[in-house]
Amino acid sequence: MRDENYPTLTMNDDRQIPQLGFGTYQIEDDDAAEAVSTAIDVGYWLIDTAAVYQNERGVGEGIGDWSDIFLTTKIWNESQGYERTKSAFSKCLARLDRDYVDMLLIHWPCPENDKFVETWKAMIELRDEGKAKSIGVSNFREQDLKRLIDETGVTPALNQIELHPSFQQRELRKVHDDLGIITQSWSPLGQGDTMNNDAIKSIADETGQNAAAVVIRWHIQHGLAVIPKASSREHIEANFSALKFELTDDQMAKIDALDSADGRIGPKPSEVN
Numbered sequence: 001m002r003d004e005n006y007p008t009l010t011m012n013d014d015r016q017i018p019q020l021g022f023g024t025y026q027i028e029d030d031d032a033a034e035a036v037s038t039a040i041d042v043g044y045w046l047i048d049t050a051a052v053y054q055n056e057r058g059v060g061e062g063i064g065d066w067s068d069i070f071l072t073t074k075i076w077n078e079s080q081g082y083e084r085t086k087s088a089f090s091k092c093l094a095r096l097d098r099d100y101v102d103m104l105l106i107h108w109p110c111p112e113n114d115k116f117v118e119t120w121k122a123m124i125e126l127r128d129e130g131k132a133k134s135i136g137v138s139n140f141r142e143q144d145l146k147r148l149i150d151e152t153g154v155t156p157a158l159n160q161i162e163l164h165p166s167f168q169q170r171e172l173r174k175v176h177d178d179l180g181i182i183t184q185s186w187s188p189l190g191q192g193d194t195m196n197n198d199a200i201k202s203i204a205d206e207t208g209q210n211a212a213a214v215v216i217r218w219h220i221q222h223g224l225a226v227i228p229k230a231s232s233r234e235h236i237e238a239n240f241s242a243l244k245f246e247l248t249d250d251q252m253a254k255i256d257a258l259d260s261a262d263g264r265i266g267p268k269p270s271e272v273n
Contacts, residue, residue, distance in 0.1 A: 017182060020240070032049075037064070046227070049074075050107055057095045075104065101131075108269060124152060157181070167265070
C-alpha cells in the first residue's frame with residue numbers, strides 16, 4: 001500500500017513520478033534482485049535501471065509482483081535509431097519480464113551520431129501504444145531538448161542529469177522549468193565526495209541525520225527527483241530517511257554555496273557518442 005505522504009512530482013503528461021527513487025547503476029545482475037527487493041521493502045516506489053547496466057533481469061525479479069512500482073529503463077547509445085530503438089526496447093521488456101515501463105529514457109544524446117530524433121519518434125509511438133507510460137531523456141543539453149521539441153512537438157517529461165552539491169546545473173534546471181521538464185538527479189551524492197564536506201558534516205550534526213540523507217533532502221526541497229544508489233540495507237534505509245526531516249533555509253543556502261564550475265565528475269554529453 002502506497003504511503004500517501006510519499007512526495008511526488010507532476011510531469012507534463014499529467015502523470016505522477018515519485019520524487020525519491022532507487023538507482024541500480026553498478027549493481028550486478030545477480031545482486032540486483034535482492035537490492036531492489038530490499039529497497040521496495042524499505043519503502044521506495046521508483047526503481048531506475050538501464051539496458052547498459054546489464055541488470056534488468058535482476059531488477060525485474062526484485063520487483064516481482066509489485067504492480068505499482070514506478071519502473072524506469074533507458075535506450076543505450078548503440079541502440080539509437082527508429083527500428084533499433086523498438087527492437088532494443090522489446091528486449092528490455094523481456095529482460096524485465098514486464099509488458100510496459102513507467103518511464104523510458106534516451107540514455108545519452110550522442111550528438112555526433114545524430115539519431116536521437118529518430119529514437120524519440122520511436123519512443124513517442126511506444127508511449128502511444130502503452131508500452132512506455134511516459135518518455136524522457138537523460139544527459140540532454142538545452143539545444144538537444146529544443147531540437148526534439150521543434151522536430152516532433154513532444155516535450156520530454158523528464159531529463160535525468162548529473163546533479164549534486166558540487167555541480168548544481170542551475171542554468172539547465174532553469175531551462176527545464178521553462179519547458180515544463182522534471183529534473184532528475186543522477187549521482188546525487190557526488191559519488192560520495194560530498195559526504196566529506198565540512199558544511200555537509202555540520203548540517204548532519206545539526207539535524208541528527210546522516211550526510212547522505214542531508215544531501216538527498218537538499219535535492220527534494222529544490223523540487224528535484226533523485227535516484228541514489230545503495231547496496232546494503234543500512235545505506236538504503238539511511239538514504240530513505242531523507243523523507244523524514246526538513247532542512248532550514250540557512251542549511252539549504254550552505255549547500256547551495258558548494259556549487260563549483262569544475263564540479264562535474266561524469267563525461268560531458270557532447271563527448272559521449
